[in-house]
Amino acid sequence: MNNRRSFFTAVAAWFASRTASPQTPVPSAAKELARHALTGPQTGMEAILVEVSSAPGATSSAHRHPGFVLGYVLDGEMRFAINGQGAKIVKAGASFFEPAGALHSTGGSAKPGESVRFLAFIVAPKGSAIVLPA
Numbered sequence: 001m002n003n004r005r006s007f008f009t010a011v012a013a014w015f016a017s018r019t020a021s022p023q024t025p026v027p028s029a030a031k032e033l034a035r036h037a038l039t040g041p042q043t044g045m046e047a048i049l050v051e052v053s054s055a056p057g058a059t060s061s062a063h064r065h066p067g068f069v070l071g072y073v074l075d076g077e078m079r080f081a082i083n084g085q086g087a088k089i090v091k092a093g094a095s096f097f098e099p100a101g102a103l104h105s106t107g108g109s110a111k112p113g114e115s116v117r118f119l120a121f122i123v124a125p126k127g128s129a130i131v132l133p134a
Contacts, residue, residue: 028054033119037126048122048130054078055115060107062134067124069098076116081106090118100124103134 034049045067051074054060059079072095081087082102089110090096098104109116122130 028052028058028060038123042123044126045123046126048124050120050122050130051117052120053115053117054108056109056113058108060104062103062105064101064103064132064134065098065122065124065130066100066128066132067122068100069096069104070121071096071098071118072121073116073118076114077110078116078118079106079108079110105134 029052031051031053032048033051034047036047038045038047071090073090073092075092077092078090078096079087080090080096082098082104084103084105087106088096124130
């Protein structure tokens with residue numbers, strides 16, 4: 001239970017930092033779809049599947065993850081960059097990858113007025129927060 005609570009607390013803080021003002025509703029949402037403890041050589045790690053929906057105009061604050069992230073864009077187009085590299089556009093049906101500890105420096109919808117929705121498959125140490133500060 002603490003794993004989920006720390007995950008949702010971290011994600012809520014990350015999304016709250018993206019709003020224009022306290023009166024503005026949070027423009028994005030993350031929904032945990034699955035969480036599984038890994039076994040064998042990966043004992044001590046978890047596989048987490050998260051669906052993220054980002055409203056038009058929403059951008060992400062710089063952040064990190066304690067494990068690698070494999071993402072897949074379901075709808076829309078996403079601006080994506082890690083470690084201060086130039087932003088790339090990831091379209092629906094394409095994937096992106098973040099190595100463990102990489103700085104996710106750019107994120108959000110690539111088209112003004114359009115939302116983006118993606119799945120993130122995260123492998124991280126069991127019990128660690130999923131979203132870490134930059």
